[in-house]
Amino acid sequence: MIYLVAAIAGMAGFLFGFDEGVIAGALGMLRGQFGMTPFLEGLVTSAVPFGALFGSLVAGWMADALGRRRTLLLAGLLFVLGALAAGGALGNATLGVARLALGFAVGLAAIVAPLYISENAPAEKRGMLVSIYQLAITLGILGAYLVGYAFSDSWRIMFAIGALPGVALALGIALMSDTPRWLTTQGKVDEARAAIARVRGWTVNDPRVDNELQAIRSAAALEKGSTGSWGDLVTPVVRPALVVGVGLFLLQQLSGINAVIYYAPTVFREAGFDAHSIQLLATMGIGIVNVLMTFVGMAFIDRIGRRKLLYWGFAGTALGLGMIAVGAATEARALDMIAIIGLTVYVGAFAASIGPLPWVMMSEIFPLKARAQGMSIASVANWGMNFIVVFSFPVFVTSFGLAWVFGFYALFCLIGLVFTWRLVPETSGISLEKIEEHLRSGRPFRELGGRSGALGAAAASRVAAHNRAGGLQ
Template identity: 65%
Template structure:
């Protein structure tokens, strides 16, 4: 049951990935049909992360009262409307507004889907199950590249295809209940226990279900009547979690991933691949690597742990981006081959760690009373810097070239190694309630994994 729940919630990730990746194939026919300039292109492309920034604020405000399930349903409706409006757009302004609507849906769903999975999953499988969201993102991106190749002359059909997974998301979430932790927090004890039993596929009187429910109930009771504020996020209890969640998303975005996803064909064009079809096929190849390595990451996340995977990921991305930057700066005649190999290594390193782990850890490190608000603020960092990277990439490439931009992204990945080493805790196998007790104890968050192992 829990795998079905994760798969349904993961459809929100597939929609996120599709709406990120579809623009890569749509840009060429859009330039032809609408005659857009680089600034307009940047605004239209960046409308999704900008809308997601607003959606994250809305989701953070409404999550405690409305619940995870209801917000996912509303997100699905926005996804459907945005996809159809994009397909029917008569001009650049309408298309930009449609992508803004899609961005609102992405911002809410990107908070609620990992939270829904995290609050439903058993501790020993939580990392892998939340990573299904990131896997869905990569499948959505790959699907967008395939759609872009199939409809490479027709951007309207590319955008319209986004309505299909949105309808599936609505139907799937409609059939589910809200999470046991949210129900317990709202005082709906009988529903919470019944939901937990269904998710564990055991009777309500099963000792394991009763013990897990009691731990959830006790944590909810400790936070009863509390309404999280921004001051709570800056308190000594929660601030370490906020730093980790925000820092990981900051590093994820400034590593340049969305510049690569949105503008992959452009990167290949700058690297010497002149054929549009070749650019799209090379981009699709990158999408396949993204999916496969995300699966590898899912298999490793609850075995190797969060910290080691992050160290591996940041090392691989720094090396690959640095190699592309050096090849571009020196005018290497093998730039095309080096760019393709470098992007394969970059995507592989990103997919096993830097892609999924910010979503996983964002849903883990905050205490129950501050979880929705904390995830909202972390999401604001994600979408804010997503917007900056996507909007700035065409401008930065024009000013500093591929070497300068990729060199900057490589430096960020080196900083990620230091951040992980000094500040990121190990949450592998630790229940959400244990993490909350550790935060209340006042001990450094970085010690969490050591204490649990001991």
């Protein structure tokens, strides 16, 4: 049952990827039909991440007030309406507004779908299950590229097809229950017990149901009588999680991935592929690499752990971006192939590591009380930097050239290695309640999951004393 839950919530990831990737196949026609300048091209293209920024701002509040399930249902309906509006757009302004609406839906879903999966998943499978969301994003991107190739003469059909997975998300999530953790915070203990039993495939009377419910209630009891606030994010308990959550998303976006996703045919044109059909075929090849390497990441995320996978991911993306920069810096045809190989290495390393990991860790590192707000801020950082990268790419390539732009992205991947070493904890196989317990202990966050990851007696006494005092403060 948990796999069905993850698959339905993952449909939101498919829509995320589709609405990101579909513009790549449509831009060639839109430039001519709507007379797009590089500035307007950046504006319309970046409307999705800009809208997502606003969706992510209210997603935390909606997830707490309405529940995870109802918020996802609303996002599904917005996906349907936005796709139909984009397909019927009459100009740059109406297309931009439609893509803003789609972006708002993406912003809601990008927070609530991983949260919905994480709060339903057992600790030992949480990383892999939340990674289904990232896999769905890559499948959505590939689907958008395939649609772009199949309907290369009609951008309206490209956009409108996005309504179909929106309907699937709305119908699927309507049949699901909310998460046991949210139901518990609402005092709906019997519904929470039933939800645990349903998603685990146990009977309601199974002792394991009560054990899991008790752990959730104990964590929720720490926050009884108070509700999460934005101010909680800067308290000593939550601040380390905030730094990691925001930092990983900023570095993910500054690796330049969405410049490649949104403008893939443009990248191939700059690398020496002149025919538009060849650009689209090469783009689909990158989409396939993206999907296949996401499976690799899913296979290893709970085996070798988050930190090791981040090291490999940042190193691989830096190498790939460096190869693209070298290939693009010269007119030599032989080096064009180096750029293509580098792009493949880059996308593969990203898909296996720094693509899924920020989403996974965002959904698990924040304490229950501050989880929705923390995920909102991390997602705002993601979408804000996404917007800046996507909006600036066509202008920067025109001004500085592809080599310098990708060299700049490579530098931030190297910074990601240092960030991981200094600040990122290991959360693989650790329950959400144990992660919260470690944050409350006052020990450095990066020690979580290491050889000294288990709480010692002194740390445990600090936690007990803190819990007697109450609150996140």
